[in-house]
Amino acid sequence: MQMSRRVNPSHLLNILLLLLLLFLLFLLPNHSKDAEDYGLFPPVYTDYATQTNTTGHRLLCMVLTTPANYLTKAVHMQATWGRRCDTLLFISSSERGLVSWFITPDIVSDLPVLELAGVLGREHLWDKVKLGLSTIWRDYSSQFDFMIKADDDTFLIVDNLKHLLSQLSQSDPLILGHHQEDRGVAYLSGGPGYVLSHAAVREIVEVDLGGDLPCHL
Numbered sequence: 580m581q582m583s584r585r586v587n588p589s590h591l592l593n594i595l596l597l598l599l600l601l602f603l604l605f606l607l608p609n610h611s612k613d614a615e616d617y618g619l620f621p622p623v624y625t626d627y628a629t630q631t632n633t634t635g636h637r638l639l640c641m642v643l644t645t646p647a648n649y650l651t652k653a654v655h656m657q658a659t660w661g662r663r664c665d666t667l668l669f670i671s672s673s674e675r676g677l678v679s680w681f682i683t684p685d686i687v688s689d690l691p692v693l694e695l696a697g698v699l700g701r702e703h704l705w706d707k708v709k710l711g712l713s714t715i716w717r718d719y720s721s722q723f724d725f726m727i728k729a730d731d732d733t734f735l736i737v738d739n740l741k742h743l744l745s746q747l748s749q750s751d752p753l754i755l756g757h758h759q760e761d762r763g764v765a766y767l768s769g770g771p772g773y774v775l776s777h778a779a780v781r782e783i784v785e786v787d788l789g790g791d792l793p794c795h796l
Contacts, residue, residue: 636744639723640664641711643769644671644692644731645699652731653690663737666722667691670711672699708769709788716784724749726780729772740774749777 640661644653653669661667669692693714698707708728715726725744729735747753756773759766767773775783 635741636724636749637665637722638737638741638744639666639668639715639719639726640729640735640737641715641726642667642669642729642731642733643704643707643711644669646671646674646694648731649690649692653692656731656733657690660735660737666719668693668711668715668719669731670695670707670714672696672707674699704769712780713784713788716780720777720781724777725774726777727772727774728769730770733770733772735772744774747776751776752779752782754779 642653642656642661649671657667669690671692671694673694673696693711695707695710695714697703698710711728715723725747727735727740753776754767754773756767757771759768
């Protein structure tokens, strides 16, 4: 009579640990600066300080992201349609948590990213947008005629947008986007993005956000 052998639990634990190690080594992306495995496109750094735009409106692209998406979304946006913006700025959170193990300073330096404190999570999304708008108006007000707020999973054909904006004036307080209403509150959907003229950003930051009444964008 043949006796069945019982599997030692420690052997199963060793096998699981080995599988986890293989996953970390081969399935997760290589986050070193010299690595070329960034998916479809390598990260591209643009020196926006030396970039000039002699015709048409200057477009600033404010893109909301998180540290967890720097290498999976932000670098690819920067390598594709983000390069068509006259100014590209990512708005993110300074709280990284466990993601800090995979994000090295050299990678972050290749992204034009502004990391803000206290804006992590969807519950602080509006705070993130308000701080981003205030910072852009303070530091970049002389560098754009129109700006678009987008997310890191938005895809935009910048040339088409600039063609549309060429018929409008940055001196008029304009906002363009998808109008929605929820529970009696009207707003523009943030997912597909919305466009603000220079005058609109000034009014929102200096009047609406600077006053005592709540600002609903």
